[in-house]
Amino acid sequence: MARASKTAAGSKRKPGRIIVRYEPVRLAPSVRLTFTLGTLVLFLAVAIVACDRDKETVAKAQTQPSLPADVPLPKLSLPADVGPVPKFDSARAMKYVKEIVAFGPRPIGGANHKKVEDYITSHLKGDQVEDDAFTADTTEGKFPVRNIIAKFPGNKEGIIVVASHYDTNYPLRNTSYVGANDGASSSALLLELANQLRGKKLDGYSVWLVWDDAEEAMKEWSDTDSLYGIRHLAQKWQDDGTLKKVKAFLLADMIGDADLNIDRDLNSTPWLEAVVYDAATRLGNQSHFFGRENQVSDDHLPFMQRGIPSADLIDFNYGYNNVFWHTPQDTVDKLSPKSLEIIGTTILESIAILDKMDSLPPK
Numbered sequence: 001m002a003r004a005s006k007t008a009a010g011s012k013r014k015p016g017r018i019i020v021r022y023e024p025v026r027l028a029p030s031v032r033l034t035f036t037l038g039t040l041v042l043f044l045a046v047a048i049v050a051c052d053r054d055k056e057t058v059a060k061a062q063t064q065p066s067l068p069a070d071v072p073l074p075k076l077s078l079p080a081d082v083g084p085v086p087k088f089d090s091a092r093a094m095k096y097v098k099e100i101v102a103f104g105p106r107p108i109g110g111a112n113h114k115k116v117e118d119y120i121t122s123h124l125k126g127d128q129v130e131d132d133a134f135t136a137d138t139t140e141g142k143f144p145v146r147n148i149i150a151k152f153p154g155n156k157e158g159i160i161v162v163a164s165h166y167d168t169n170y171p172l173r174n175t176s177y178v179g180a181n182d183g184a185s186s187s188a189l190l191l192e193l194a195n196q197l198r199g200k201k202l203d204g205y206s207v208w209l210v211w212d213d214a215e216e217a218m219k220e221w222s223d224t225d226s227l228y229g230i231r232h233l234a235q236k237w238q239d240d241g242t243l244k245k246v247k248a249f250l251l252a253d254m255i256g257d258a259d260l261n262i263d264r265d266l267n268s269t270p271w272l273e274a275v276v277y278d279a280a281t282r283l284g285n286q287s288h289f290f291g292r293e294n295q296v297s298d299d300h301l302p303f304m305q306r307g308i309p310s311a312d313l314i315d316f317n318y319g320y321n322n323v324f325w326h327t328p329q330d331t332v333d334k335l336s337p338k339s340l341e342i343i344g345t346t347i348l349e350s351i352a353i354l355d356k357m358d359s360l361p362p363k
């Protein structure tokens with residue numbers, strides 16, 4: 001993943017610039033009397049320099065982009081009883097993260113990528129699985145791309161999609177970069193969600209899990225160099241009529257961080273984020289959600305652009321100032337099974353709420 005707007009309100013709650021202020025020097029009268037002219041000149045020179053530096057620091061701080069006001073979540077009247085507390089095996093999910101990471105870097109077109117494709121499908125034996133495989137014409141040439149979709153049918157008309165990308169950053173392909181949080185954590189999350197959905201007659205919407213491919217930019221993130229897999233899938237579903245049945249699109253990205261703080265994404269659908277927040281609150285997970293606003297370009301955008309209510313669940317502050325993002329430091333030791341459980345159960349609870357709502361609002 002992904003990109004956050006530079007003017008995002010998310011920076012609001014990041015630690016501010018430290019402004020050094022210089023306190024005036026106070027001297028006792030006896031000391032003042034012993035001041036020589038030279039000392040006075042030196043003192044004034046230092047004071048003037050200090051004053052200028054103070055002004056300069058403040059001026060720099062004032063050139064930071066202005067911060068938008070908080071955008072409150074809409075208040076919804078949601079069903080009270082949505083059934084039992086959802087289950088999620090966090091230890092098993094964490095094991096999946098480690099197994100995916102163990103393949104090494106998984107950029108599109110590589111041998112490791114193929115291994116991860118096989119790894120995902122090997123966990124979906126007996127499920128209704130569909131491929132959306134095609135050749136993407138990227139900035140770095142033509143590459144095979146494969147979205148993997150597992151369908152768990154419900155008894156209510158309509159589909160809720162839960163998605164995660166599984167490729168790793170292409171420009172870092174020749175480093176030790178394994179994307180433990182960025183790609184592996186959410187892909188493992190979906191495998192464990194599949195375990196929870198499997199073999200049940202879902203009393204609600206069908207749930208389709210999508211491991212989408214080629215999310216990462218090949219060179220530099222732009223509308224055309226990113227999201228290759230999900231853009232193809234959204235267009236395909238628009239062309240074949242599937243899209244009309246999609247009631248909501250929930251995206252998980254970078255959700256394994258042990259210090260979990262999911263952004264309130266201003267590119268997502270507010271009412272759907274309100275449902276997610278309500279689900280998190282019912283489970284006691286709300287302190288991990290929406291303490292920071294951001295505006296994120298991610299796999300939900302092609303669905304948002306087609307009018308599908310969408311929410312990106314992403315913690316785009318991975319290490320201080322997002323320092324581990326897209327670096328070889330994105331490793332398993334920064335993650336926590338608890339974070340996977342918080343997101344997994346909150347997604348399942350969100351689906352339970354959506355299932356019980358009379359009708360879902362438009363985007």
Ligand SMILES: [Zn+2]
Binds near residue numbers: 001002169326
């Ligand atoms: Zn990424």
